[in-house]
Amino acid sequence: MTNNRTKVLGVWVDRVTMDQAAQIAEQFIQLREPSLIATANAEMVMLAQQDEELAAILRSCELVLADGAGVVWAAGRLGHRVPERVAGFDLTQELLLRSAQHGYRVFWLGAAPGIAEAAIQKATQKYPGLITAGFQDGFFSADDQDVIRLIHEAKPDILLCALGVPKQEKWLSKNKALLQVPVLIGVGGTFDVMAGIVKRAPVWMQKAGLEWSYRLLSQPTRLLRMLALPRFVVSVLKAAWTSR
Ligand code: UDP
Numbered sequence: 001m002t003n004n005r006t007k008v009l010g011v012w013v014d015r016v017t018m019d020q021a022a023q024i025a026e027q028f029i030q031l032r033e034p035s036l037i038a039t040a041n042a043e044m045v046m047l048a049q050q051d052e053e054l055a056a057i058l059r060s061c062e063l064v065l066a067d068g069a070g071v072v073w074a075a076g077r078l079g080h081r082v083p084e085r086v087a088g089f090d091l092t093q094e095l096l097l098r099s100a101q102h103g104y105r106v107f108w109l110g111a112a113p114g115i116a117e118a119a120i121q122k123a124t125q126k127y128p129g130l131i132t133a134g135f136q137d138g139f140f141s142a143d144d145q146d147v148i149r150l151i152h153e154a155k156p157d158i159l160l161c162a163l164g165v166p167k168q169e170k171w172l173s174k175n176k177a178l179l180q181v182p183v184l185i186g187v188g189g190t191f192d193v194m195a196g197i198v199k200r201a202p203v204w205m206q207k208a209g210l211e212w213s214y215r216l217l218s219q220p221t222r223l224l225r226m227l228a229l230p231r232f233v234v235s236v237l238k239a240a241w242t243s244r
Contacts, residue, residue, distance in 0.1 A: 006080035039088035041068030069209030100127035110138035110162030118195035
């Protein structure tokens with residue numbers, strides 16, 4: 001965590017821009033110290049209210065970013081604005097660009113078989129020179145030592161982990177010491193979007209803070225988990241009220 005951070009319903013969030021977040025990640029690569037980056041949206045913050053393991057992991061993260069209009073709004077409402085939204089998908093693109101420029105090795109872990117390969121193909125076209133350290137789909141057994149060995153031996157600088165929240169944070173935190181990768185980051189559905197099988201909301205909706213509604217309409221199966229959003233709003237308003 002940086003020392004410029006703010007608390008949103010018990011979860012510390014770093015008050016950094018996209019550019020600062022990417023620079024910090026590059027510092028982790030230079031230091032070669034395994035560092036965990038989480039991108040917290042409203043769903044993750046609400047999950048951390050009940051899931052003590054996730055809450056503890058978020059406290060131990062080297063960087064927690066405000067992924068989502070909800071968390072940006074909440075930080076402002078609770079008194080300490082964050083400079084901007086730093087979405088996991090966008091940070092991934094920024095890290096891939098910097099990786100292509102500086103030769104950082106990227107390992108892609110997660111999503112259904114074939115998806116990481118498709119995402120890598122798109123990324124290699126978009127970011128010429130990008131080095132792929134390796135890839136592995138996300139449907140392996142939780143204690144699969146082979147996967148850890150595969151990643152460790154590939155010697156990546158960045159591990160993009162797309163297993164979904166909170167599985168990816170728990171897996172990365174548990175295996176942080178064994179993996180010995182400087183930048184460990186949970187990126188959720190990023191590979192699916194990059195591979196073109198899931199669409200992201202249009203930019204105007206992202207800017208208007210409406211990405212969640214697009215997600216709900218395009219993936220209605222998310223309804224149950226998205227019920228966390230109104231609960232998040234109510235909890236933030238309550239917290240803002242009681243702190244007056
Ligand atoms: N996934 C995976 N292994 C699992 C469960 C999920 O690799 O055991 C992948 C899934 O295929 C998808 C991603 O994790 O690519 C989760 O995407 P989602 O948009 O749900 O991410 P979240 O909203 O949880 O960040």
